[in-house]
Amino acid sequence: MSTRIEGRVLRRGDYRYESRRREACWHAGVPDRYPEVIVLANNEDDVVAAVRLAREEGLQIAVRSGGHSWSGSHLRDGTVLIDLSNLRHVTVDREAMTGTAQPGIKGSELNAMVAEQNLFFPTGHCTGVSIGGYLLQGGFGWAGRDYGPACMSVTGIDVVTASGERVHADETQNADLFWAARGAGPGFFAVVTRFYVKLYPRMRVTMNSGYFWPASAAQDVYRFVHEIGRQTPTEINLLCCRDPMTDGAPLISLNATAFTDTEEEAREQLSIYESCPARPHVITTRLNEVTDTETLSRYGTDPHYDETKHYLADSMWTHASFDDLWPNFEAMLKTWPPAPSHLVVFNWGGYEGQPERPSMAYSVEDELYYGLYAAWTDPADSRTYTNWVTNHMRAWEPYASGIQLADENLINRPYRFVTDENLQRLDVLRAGWDPDGLFVSWLGRPEPRTAAVDTKDSPVAGPSE
Ligand SMILES: Cc1cc2nc3c(=O)[nH]c(=O)nc-3n(C[C@H](O)[C@H](O)[C@H](O)COP(=O)(O)OP(=O)(O)OC[C@H]3O[C@@H](n4cnc5c(N)ncnc54)[C@H](O)[C@@H]3O)c2cc1C
Known part of the structure; x- marks a missing residue:
């Protein structure tokens, strides 16, 4: 098994480790959680090698695309932090109104690129947020009421799984993994290296x-x-x-x-x-x-x-x-x-x-x-x-x-972020795709629902499985 990594590998105690750990969190409130190794992946092979490295060293895996998680959910003790900020490749097919984008690209950058072709993608309301974490957790973006959460405009993903395999997932292949990738957010149990997306005509x-x-x-x-x-x-x-x-x-x-x-x-x-x-x-x-x-x-x-x-x-x-x-x-x-x-x-x-x-x-x-x-x-x-x-x-x-x-503020106030049924299904899928628990999960976990509001009345409660 090769663990040769082309990108930078920083271990605890290395020169530049601490500054890189701090830079991995977008705001000054960097949590006191310390990955054992930070891998700055240069390409998808590096991601595969980083997954293997974690297995070899008995560490868990945390993933970072843009580091805009408020709670710094990507900074975890006892992990290999796979940092994807250099994975920024984008393609746009004007005719088909589709595109592909790697997770390190910022939403604002993606939108500027598609705007050149008079197209639009429902990216977030702030300039700096990368699409990796944004799309996995849902994606509450501009004109989102017209297009739904941005993850609805994702049609497929390329991932590296916990076994270090590269697979594609969409509605027809590995559909359960694709289902999970649209909403699991920081509880997703694989590394997304590319999103396939629908694009829309730009509003006049x-x-x-x-x-x-x-x-x-x-x-x-x-x-x-x-x-x-x-x-x-x-x-x-x-x-x-x-x-x-x-x-x-x-x-x-x-x-x-x-x-x-x-x-x-x-x-x-x-x-x-x-x-x-x-x-x-x-x-x-x-x-x-x-x-x-x-x-x-x-x-x-x-x-x-x-x-x-x-x-x-x-x-x-x-x-x-x-x-x-x-x-x-x-x-x-x-x-x-x-x-x-x-x-x-x-x-x-x-x-x-x-x-x-x-x-x-x-x-x-x-x-x-x-x-x-x-x-x-x-x-x-x-x-x-x-x-x-x-x-x-x-x-x-x-x-x-x-x-x-x-x-999310799950560490201080765990609260319902998907339906109870979907949470259970995510647990089952995680056990199947990541049986050794290689990937870290949400920082807190809600109890099954007991709150007073009856969400059956909610006009927009999504489907559950
Ligand atoms: C200033 C600011 C403005 C924001 N505005 C919006 C907004 O308008 N709309 C909105 O919906 N959200 C918004 N957010 C929230 C933001 O979308 C999430 O925090 C999102 O996770 C950030 O994406 P990221 O790539 O920086 O995530 P990161 O912080 O890098 O990662 C967060 C978590 O996502 C998972 N993850 C990230 N990338 C991958 C990957 N490629 N593969 C597998 N797992 C991965 C990891 O579990 C990681 O712990 C905002 C956040 C900030 C700080």
């Missing part, structure tokens, strides 16, 4: 409107978003963050984006925000701007993600009324952490244009998505902000139908 018009309120308008704004979120075809990004515009107090910004064929249609779609009951109290607006997703990411989303800070994220899917969520939100407003800590709410499920879900591991969705992110500078504050996020999300559990692995 992307138009955005922004409204900014003081926190005193919160109830009216959030209630309005809960009421219209499901019906409107526009994509809502409702964000609460301390801001200079409100002298450092929490500011509520509603950004709505229309993806349409004509400017007239986009304006018509965005006109609904003029009927928000809080409209008279708005501090400022930015209405009907023709733009593109790259600009929206760069100036709208990215400023909230500062790699020099420590971060903790958590999340929930919900279809609760805002009145049920308000008491916890009101308490949060009184203790809001410093910028760029924020709460973001997106409308997602239950509207007419939504595509049908295929059978896949990804199986928990709902009308609205809440993501909560604390950011801090001093490591001494870690406990305070970890508790702040975890306890406030725990307070909302009676109204949550699940979380998204994109923003």
Whole structure:
């Protein structure tokens, strides 16, 4: 068995090991977990060799594509960390509207490449996120309500399995592995070295409107978003963050984006925000701007993600009324952490244009998505902000139908991220594909569902197996 590796191999204690370990995590809150070996793979053969190396040395395997896991789920003790950031090859077939992409490419880079051919792929809302982890955990992206989670646009994968074999998986070959790869996220039990994807015609018009309120308008704004979120075809990004515009107090910004064929249609779609009951109290607006997703990411989303800070994220899917969520939100407003800590709410499920879900591991969705992110500078504050996020999300559990692995806090608050049936099936598949438990799994694991919300009512609960 050859374990010759063309890329760099860094062992604990080696010069550059620690800096590389730290660089493997996108933010400053690098966990105290130490891989035994870091393999910077140059190609697929290196991945095979790294899997063999782990077996030979009796180590487990963790995988990194872009290192944007909030919890640093790829940094694990007793592992070979296979770092795929150099696997960045992309192909685009304009005629067939398909492509292939390796996991180290960033979503924003992929979208710039397909845009050159007037095509589109539903990549994430931030510039820096690589597609490897993003697609495996679902993929909550631009125009995602039109295309579903981005993993729905994956048609096949090339993987290196726990036995060191290179296999292809899609709907017809190794279909169970393909099923798992669309939603297992950090619990996937093989290394994906290439994704095969569907591409879409690029929308002619992307138009955005922004409204900014003081926190005193919160109830009216959030209630309005809960009421219209499901019906409107526009994509809502409702964000609460301390801001200079409100002298450092929490500011509520509603950004709505229309993806349409004509400017007239986009304006018509965005006109609904003029009927928000809080409209008279708005501090400022930015209405009907023709733009593109790259600009929206760069100036709208990215400023909230500062790699020099420590971060903790958590999340929930919900279809609760805002009145049920308000008491916890009101308490949060009184203790809001410093910028760029924020709460973001997106409308997602239950509207007419939504595509049908295929059978896949990804199986928990709902009308609205809440993501909560604390950011801090001093490591001494870690406990305070970890508790702040975890306890406030725990307070909302009676109204949550699940979380998204994109923003998981499983180590502190294990919560349902796929249906119970799908979790069981993932366990069975893992036992088959990785019988020796070579691949590490999720950092925490939810108990079978007991929460108070009856998700049978959820309009968008996905299929289970
Ligand atoms: C600033 C920021 C913005 C974000 N915005 C969005 C967003 O808009 N939408 C959204 O859906 N998510 C978003 N996320 C979450 C992000 O998609 C996930 O954290 C995702 O895992 C990041 O991908 P990555 O390749 O960097 O993952 P990594 O951190 O490299 O890996 C995370 C885990 O995924 C698994 N994994 C990664 N690559 C592979 C592979 N090739 N083969 C097998 N397993 C693999 C491993 O188990 C690993 O532990 C954001 C995160 C951050 C930090």
